[in-house]
Amino acid sequence: MTAPNDNANATRGISYEEPLSFERSRPGRVGYSLPELNAEERAALAAIPSDLLREELADLPELSEVDVIRHFTRLSTWNTSVDHGLYPLGSCTMKYNPKINEVVARLPGFAAAHPMQPAGLAQGLLRLCYMLERQLAEISGMDRVTLQPAAGAQGELAGIMMIRAYHEQRGEGRTKVLIPDSAHGTNPASAALNGYSVVPIPSGDDGILHPEAVEAAMADDVAALMLTNPNTLGFFESHMVRIAEIVHSKGGLVYGDGANLNAILGVARPGDLGIDVMHFNLHKTFSTPHGGGGPGAGPVGVVNQLAPYLPVPVVAKVAGPEGERFALDYEFPHSIGRLHANFGNVGMMVRAFAYIRSLGPDGLRRCAEMAVLNANYLQARLRDIFSVPYEGAVMHECVFSDKSLEATGVTTLDVAKRLIDYGYHPPTIYFPLIVHGALMIEPTESESLEGLDRFVETLLTISREAQEDPELLRGAPHNTRLRRLDETQAARRPILRWQAPSD
Amino acid sequence: MTAPNDNANATRGISYEEPLSFERSRPGRVGYSLPELNAEERAALAAIPSDLLREELADLPELSEVDVIRHFTRLSTWNTSVDHGLYPLGSCTMKYNPKINEVVARLPGFAAAHPMQPAGLAQGLLRLCYMLERQLAEISGMDRVTLQPAAGAQGELAGIMMIRAYHEQRGEGRTKVLIPDSAHGTNPASAALNGYSVVPIPSGDDGILHPEAVEAAMADDVAALMLTNPNTLGFFESHMVRIAEIVHSKGGLVYGDGANLNAILGVARPGDLGIDVMHFNLHKTFSTPHGGGGPGAGPVGVVNQLAPYLPVPVVAKVAGPEGERFALDYEFPHSIGRLHANFGNVGMMVRAFAYIRSLGPDGLRRCAEMAVLNANYLQARLRDIFSVPYEGAVMHECVFSDKSLEATGVTTLDVAKRLIDYGYHPPTIYFPLIVHGALMIEPTESESLEGLDRFVETLLTISREAQEDPELLRGAPHNTRLRRLDETQAARRPILRWQAPSD
Amino acid sequence: MRYIPHTEADVRTMLDRIGADSVEDLFQSIPEKLQLRRPLDITAAATEQEVLAELRALAEENASSHTHGWFLGGGAYAHFAPSAVDAIVSRSEFYTSYTPYQPEISQGTLQTIFEWQTMISSLTGLDVSNASLYDGASAAAEAVLMALRVTRRKRVVVAETLHPHYREVVRTYLDGLDTEIATLPRSASGQTEVLAEAVDDTTACVVVQQPNFFGCIEDLESAAAAAHARGALLIVVVTEALSLALLRSPGEAGADIVCGEAQSFGVPLGFGGPHLGFLAARDKHVRQIPGRIAGQTVDSAGRRGFVLTLSTREQHIRRERATSNICTNQGLCLLMATVYLSLLGRVGLRRLAELNLARAETLKSALRAQGLALPFSAPTFNEFTVRVPDSGEAALERALGAGMVGGLDLRPFDAELGPAVLVCATEQSPTDRFETLATCLAGGAA
Amino acid sequence: MRYIPHTEADVRTMLDRIGADSVEDLFQSIPEKLQLRRPLDITAAATEQEVLAELRALAEENASSHTHGWFLGGGAYAHFAPSAVDAIVSRSEFYTSYTPYQPEISQGTLQTIFEWQTMISSLTGLDVSNASLYDGASAAAEAVLMALRVTRRKRVVVAETLHPHYREVVRTYLDGLDTEIATLPRSASGQTEVLAEAVDDTTACVVVQQPNFFGCIEDLESAAAAAHARGALLIVVVTEALSLALLRSPGEAGADIVCGEAQSFGVPLGFGGPHLGFLAARDKHVRQIPGRIAGQTVDSAGRRGFVLTLSTREQHIRRERATSNICTNQGLCLLMATVYLSLLGRVGLRRLAELNLARAETLKSALRAQGLALPFSAPTFNEFTVRVPDSGEAALERALGAGMVGGLDLRPFDAELGPAVLVCATEQSPTDRFETLATCLAGGAA
């Protein structure tokens, strides 16, 4: 029985096939409209010596506008998205992306403004950036915020660089960064990218960090502790203040990964917890769409102590004869420098600003409350099905292990693939690494009670199937256009581009 | 074997289920943002005596914005559309709808303009309407054009009314309209709606109208002949001029249904063929999207003789001190009056105007040429599979009968439903009425050679299936979310709205 | 041409298969002398970039609530449409599909129609609704034709307070048919005077607008009583559909057919169209309803689905005996309205209606404070008539000078009323400009 | 709140199931004193209508090619994007999905990435490409880091004609690492002087921009020869991706890594972001490439499909030993560019590049006609440097007075050059204003 029952979230239906665009190409087909060059213009082409010119372009298709629209429309139907339903990727905060944000980001005054145009011709945008910085500072309890980093990981890098600059300014050559074993991969990668060596800190049996563990690892050569709060197991790091004291007492700084900020919006502020630097993921907490893999935006907040090291330019408000004006300030002599060709992913800032304006203080807090309620509800309902590796009330997400499935031979991967048959995007799997066969579920506040109940029923069904018919799960998904894809073969013999058939 | 083969146009995949919005409703859920009324405003509500107020609204759902977006996103995935592929509904001209047209129609200066605002505040729109009128007049060879009718059928009605007004003005009380048996249902319906009785004229064995048949029916009490050229069998009415002479000679007028104008754009003009009144379907020929059943637009062109009867208002160009201005002219004492609360479906006019500007004279002619080429190509390739009821080179569409299927017991309906399994929208079926089990295929110019070839291959496969496994066709579609729907039951016991469960 | 995929090689291949020498040859059935032997005399094709620039320039020549303070209604209303509406309507699955003739691949459109029918039935207080008509005015005309069919009578009684454009359209539609139109006058209160003697045994229907063109709320019960007393139907026409959320439903008040314009439900003003005609009626008249109707049914596996139904009323089956000639109607606008109503919902729609009423009443106070008189005593919703000192034209010119489109000059529509303006306040009307508007209308400079 | 579906009844039911008394209780793991006991001090929520109005007002305070004649480039280019691009990008299947971790329900995104990789490999003349980086500048930095990994060397040689912002970002990324940066000077022709002695055996890479920041087309062969002679890699940075359609491909000229900014391919200027960093390399270095890569594979039924691959390079597998920390990158911008390139295609893209070149050359003539000097002799593409009589600032101020954003004042970027402006002409630059621009830059009034 591969077809879900009648009341289910999904069934099967028509799915359209579509080859690669290159395979649809026909010589002479046209998808553009361009003016013809006049004689004078044709002559001007000689300005570039012909040995600098390339031969004709290969491997771009020739298609009509009709072809292109159909091609990508069909491709789009192969994706599942938040607008289809629950997309509970843990740590990714796949909440609803409001439509108004898409509208405002496309206003020509935002979308067509040029990054090099004089500040006087971009007052609206600079004002918006300024206001967003202030909003993020208030929400996080940090003193200053830079909007420049293009994603969370670049924010981490920026933060680590500021930490380095801070220590170097004080003549200290610290070389290590402490990172809990539950951390996201970008944390160690970012530290390493800036030349630090990474010292892992074990989480306690309760899934949170204990002062003793930090104490044991903290030393004079440690530049910072980098931690995520709430952490990737969904827990609030309740020893946060004590831990920060330990780090600070040895001259270190505390970096807070803000990926999970959604859980504490309006409830607690990283700046009040002893965190010195943090990044925001606008594409998580502030609902800018993930776009199938970006663009995101990773602003970084810092305490005053670190403000001199902020990347440039910084948006500044200046009082002038005609009232308030906004300018770009490059005069940060201790700045770590520039991280982006321009000001970062401004389009995401516009969306996040619209989001914060739409929610206000109460709405933001409500996000946190309902996100946490949803995660705890799922934990309560799913604990009969899956094993809970770490007990405790969770914040924005809940994590299960595959222990309860052991006897069946079914893996977390199989459960994930089977969920697809029922019309759900699977949760994050096999992360955090400290949980065996982890299933990391972050429902976000966008999901309704009934929606969660339907999801739970489905997982119940799947766990029954795992007992009764494990092959069904191992062969999943069955209902998709393509069946399970062979990732091993892809990596072993990489085919990374289309090649025109040789004849 | 219900699944199409590997190279096919479609297969099966995940399809999402979704109940009625009412069934998703939960008391207290909110999808809007509205300001709270202040005290003064609350007091103002007393302005309407309470006995004039209704009780609370029943049967509107309570949903969040998330719910609503997911609801309609899921619903949308149950539709097939032009952006998915070939949609060869004969007589409907389902050509590609260019994306730029959607953009321009949404410009606030068009989309937010109010029909009652003074002409001085709507010069851009009036200018656009004026230019579109002139373009349509040139394309059709008619002298004047009104843009007011909201669809083809309303255009027919407007045309018939002008014919009536014309005859009445000359003191003639003609009571009949001649209509060929191949005509679209709106033709007799429109004539009847304006009080005429309809006299059907038989098509000849070659599928076109013959002067003799018209001659035989034409009389002093006949107000008009209403015909479609090219006609609904896809043929050009080559005796057009002679036929028009016959009608005119007895004091009648000729109405031309312009639904098939796409076939002769830039090649021949109704006005040059003896037609006195015609309607355009902007949603066919000029590519304004069909919208799942409208909105369309059905401008009507007339010869000068009929201009005094045009509906009001008419857009007029007036030379003024500040140059050219545009105004609304109501001073048509013989006008049939107004047909629309405002000026018709202006949004469609904006799109059609953009389309005509994008194509220019050469592009429009190319539409006709390639549409006709496509139809003839399909006729040539499909004649081995289906019976051709009327021989001859076709224009924009080709019509087949189900005669070749007779032995199999398979009907045209079955073929249509089976096409769905292969990812194609079926052609128009059982029309025109004079063809037994008609399959009426209009590919339009948007389809490529390879696309047509794939479609032909599919029909070949289906005709083989009809021979080998007729049950397969009778049970089709198999690949859709829902199987064949029971139209008889729907009509016998109509359920036309959702009812809240009684408890 | 980017919309047409044919390459020259394709054309050659196809001609060969057809057995024609050239594309020209395909047009041989058009007599030579009827063929156009010159290019069409229209401007040469423009690039996409040029078309956009041209149309942007044309768009900028028009005023709207984006450029002016807006107080103009009169049958079309500047309401706010949530962005979610256009997000859905822009899905090409909806806007590039046809009328759902093939239900198995059109369930998105069909279920939407079914939901719309449910909503509009509920709002109007009637049993059944169709799947849209062209606009409010033709819906009124279709309703009258329907009443003529139902009653087999020939006389139509129309309130003078029916929107003048609607009256014109009804007249146009009836012209040529063997019918008679009588009118009901406006009383001093601004409401329709329902004279019992105006309705007789040959009367098919009485047509009343709610709220009426001048903004006044009509007494529908009296109208229903007068009509029903002589076996006529009461047709209630609604141009401001939002009023349905607040006022007693016309069905409850006795209307047999309720029709009109639902543009207020998220459909752009668009200089007057496409808008959204609707029509609802009682069960017993369902087979006389014009236009498309969706109905619930089951598939061959017994699962719920939707189809177009009762098509024996329609032109493609019944031809000259159809209930109407309607074919293409306003499907996508119906989708807009259904999305809009799903977002606002039962609570939101009511609250929005209250907000409109409150705004209008606040505006009235501001006008009265400037000494302006409101000539009609009947209660109103979000629109009302105000007397101005000199002329509507001059008053509105002053408002325009202050950046406002201040309302509709009533002189062209009602010569006897004296200088008056129809003013409308919605949730989009700038409250901080109410006083300025009052000053302008009263004769002062802004 | 319309984005959050919970009703009070829902909350109650859920709390009961969890076994908590109140929502407050759920936050007990946050020590009491760390909890915020006041509302956030940000402006109260606005309605959708208000937010739209506020943001429209902010948007209108910015200039763009919609409001001004546009001649400003310098790393970001005002190209025209066909409407079809945004129509596709607006499909929520694309923009509301995540990185395609679950390939069976992400084939739309994955096939798009694979198509992009093919296109960018072909345009750069290299073997493999990744699935985007944040922007051109960080792509340049990542390319340098990649070269350091590949060569295990520590010295980086960067042309002074590399975009100054890119140079800054490279410097920022290298800060803290044990590396050295040397520079190659600009010659009188405007090209980079490739001094053989600048490259030594410790040099990991030579970084050159094509066309360079001043618009000049570089001699990549010489740069490649100098780099390869000492075992260093040649990195070519491209900020105007459209030039790839016209100029000899960097891969062919000997580049080992080509990276840069593909904003020109249909991505909105957006005040600088989100844009689209790209990076392509030779097969042999594929396992040192940063960022996501999609690869072709088969499903369990043997049908072609696509997955993210070579992930052992990445942070989520390799953590501190990853080739980069990149996670979220610029997926949707990649889609824009892939749609754009599919529309323009091999012929259209070349024609567009020719049009840009022709426009720039025409503009040069107009400037020369006003007596303005072009200080550099090297050929250019759509952007070039022009000397102005007084100062770049003053010259641009005059252009602005005539409604034009006339280019980039080069003084802040190159103190020695003297008063000069970087001027750019694309298909969107108004040809009918070339003369006026020339007049303004030359010192006259418009």
Ligand SMILES: Cc1ncc(COP(=O)(O)O)c(C=O)c1O
């Ligand atoms: C906990 C955590 N930290 C950091 C990141 C990296 O953020 P980004 O993807 O924006 O670079 C993520 C993203 O998934 C995350 O979940």
Ligand SMILES: Cc1ncc(COP(=O)(O)O)c(C=O)c1O
């Ligand atoms: C031949 C013909 N005439 C008239 C019409 C009616 O046009 P509309 O649907 O725009 O009212 C159609 C529409 O299908 C048609 O095909």
